[in-house]
Amino acid sequence: MSAFDEYVASFGSGAGYLNWAAFGPISPVVRAESVWALDQLAQADPAEHAPVFARATQATDTIADLLGAASDEVVLQASSTHGLAQALYGLSGTVIASTAEFPSVSLTLERAAQASRGALTPRWITPADGRVTTDAVAEVLTDDVAAVVVSHVDFRTGYRADLTALRELLGPDRLLLVDAVQSFGVVDVDWTVCDVVAGHGYKWLRAGRGTGFARYSEQARARIRPVLSGIAGTTSNGLFVDELPAPAASARAFTVSQPDHLAAVRLAAGAAEIRDAGVAAVEARIADRIDRLIALADEHGIPVASPREPERRAGIVSLAPEDTDGLSAALTDAGVAATARGGAVRVAAHAGTDDATIDLFGAALGKFISG
Ligand SMILES: Cc1ncc(COP(=O)(O)O)c(C=O)c1O
16 A cells, blocks of 8 residues: 555545544544553653653654755744744734734734734735735735735635745745645645745644644744744753843744643644655645535536635635525535535545545535525
C-alpha cells in the first residue's frame, strides 16, 4: 500500500461526514500518539517526559517543511487566532481586510486597531460574494497600505484567494498575512509568498484543538512588533531572573509561554501524516470528491454558491437553495453532517470521503427536491 492509500484508508468508514470545514475527527495515528504521550507524562520520571516534550520541535519542523520555511520562523500557538493576534497587534499602518472574513481575521484586526491608539487602521472591503479577489484589493490599494490580511480559503464561500497574484499586486514591501485554516495541508501552494501564515490542526489535519501554529517571515519579524511576547519569546534560552531579556530575533518572539506538549504531539502526528501522504495527492483527491458533490447539486438543480474552478476552491462547497432549512433538515435526516449558516449549507469533503458518503448526499438531495 502506498503512503497515500494508507492515509485514505485511515479515514475508516464514517459515512455521511461532510463537515471537515468545522472539525476533523481525530485520526487513528493522532489518537494513538495522544494515548502514548499521556502514558509517558503519567510516569514520575523525567526520562519518560523527554520524548513527549521533543514533539514540539518535531511539530514545528514538520509545519515549517510544509510551509517551505525555516524552522525558526514557525511557532506553535494555542489557536490560529492567537497566531493572527500576534501579528495584528504588532502592526501599524493601514491594513486591508474583508468585512466578510471569519472573525479571527476581522474582529482581531478591529481589536488590534482599537488597542493601537490610531497607529493601525483597518481598510474594510465588502467584495461581491465575499471573495477577496486581487481586483477587490487593487481598488483600495493606496501608498499608505502596510498589509493585507486574508483567508486563503474562505470559510463560507470556499473561495480560494490567489496568493501569488496578491503578492504581485502588493509588491515586495507590503505584508501579506494569511489565515490558512481552510487550506493548510490540503492545498499545494507556494506559502513563501506570504509573510505571516496562521493555521491549526483541528480540521484538515485531524489533530484536535490546541494545535495552532504560525509562520513569521524575516520581513514580518522586521515590521511587526512582538507586543504580545512573553516568557518563552525572549533571547534567553532558559529561565531568567533579575533580568528582562529582549524578544528573540526568531519567530519565538511571537510566543507567550511554553507550548501545550500534548497538543504538540497531536499536531506533529497530524502534520506528518499529511506530509507523508503528499499534499498534492490529497488536494487532487479532494478536488475529485468536490467535483462529484457539485455534479450532484447540479443534477438536482441546487444552486452552488462556491467557485467551480478547481484552482479557486479547496474542500468546501456552499449550497444556496431558497429553503436552506429544508436542505439542512434533509441532510440531517439522511445522516449527513454539514453546517447550515447565513442562508447557505456548507459541505466539506476530505481525501477520505468515501463513495458511500457521496451517495448519501445525493440521496438526501433527491429527497429534498422531491419534497
Ligand atoms: C477561516 C477560519 N479562520 C479561523 C478559524 C478559527 O480558528 P481557531 O479556532 O484556531 O482560532 C476558523 C474556524 O472555523 C476558520 O474557519
